[in-house]
Amino acid sequence: MTQSLKIWAVNKGFYPGIFRRGKLHSAMHRVFNDMKDIIHILSTPGYNHAQYTLPCHNLRFLAPRLEYFFNQGAIIMNANTAIVTSDSGKLIENTDKPFILVLKPGENLFESILRCANDANLKSASISGLGGLRNIEAAYYHLETQQYHTKLFAEMHELISMNGNITFFEGKRFIHIHAAFSDEQYITFGGHLMSAIVSPSAEITIIPLSHSIERKHDTETGLKIMCPIKP
Secondary structure, eight states: OOEEEEEEEEOSSSSOSSOOHHHHHHHHHHHOTTOOOOOEEEEETTEEEEEEEEEESOGGGGHHHHHHHHHTTOEEETTTTSEEOTTOGGGGTTOOSOEEEEEOTTOBHHHHHHHHHHHHTOSOEEEEEEEEEEEEEEEEEETTTTEEEEEEEOSOEEEEEEEEEEEEETTEEEEEEEEEEEOTTOOEEEEEEEEEEEEEEEEEEEEEOSSOOEEEEOTTTOSEEEOOOOO
16 A cells, blocks of 8 residues: 655745745656645745655655755645644644754844744644754742843753743734753853844743733743633
């Protein structure tokens, strides 16, 4: 029995200009000689997707061919399950399944997570991650003055551990992250993460929650505190 694999082709810088059925389809057809026709096109603001079904007697045969397009950001494997990029959150819109957000060098960590969360229309979520970051702005909160003291670490550091959540504040999604980092001397530090740039990569696990969580400003602490569910 012939196996099949579904992928999504994405016009994300791989071919300049507006997505045209012929360009990406023709290029992929030259690589996948046994590829079927496009079975679905989903239009979304700013970019387009085309879903392909690739039949092959041995799916391992496809691996090196898929890798080229994947590395160029032109395709996403198994878009209905596990992995998305910062520009492909629409593919998992309204999902209630955990997934991994894979980020590339130079991407802004917070902006990328927020864009994915907005595109996927997440109610709220728990997030964790690992990878590498640079231009890290970490902070410590002084409760007495209700002010953050920040420090910038420009060089690349290993992202050892990252934990946080996606909630809502004043009607907009709000990201709260704490993280631990390590330098080339294996010295570890951590704190409240204010901003960072991906370098060289980051893998962010996102677990959607079933309900939206709201935050409100708390005058006693000066923080944006989660609102408990009223009985």
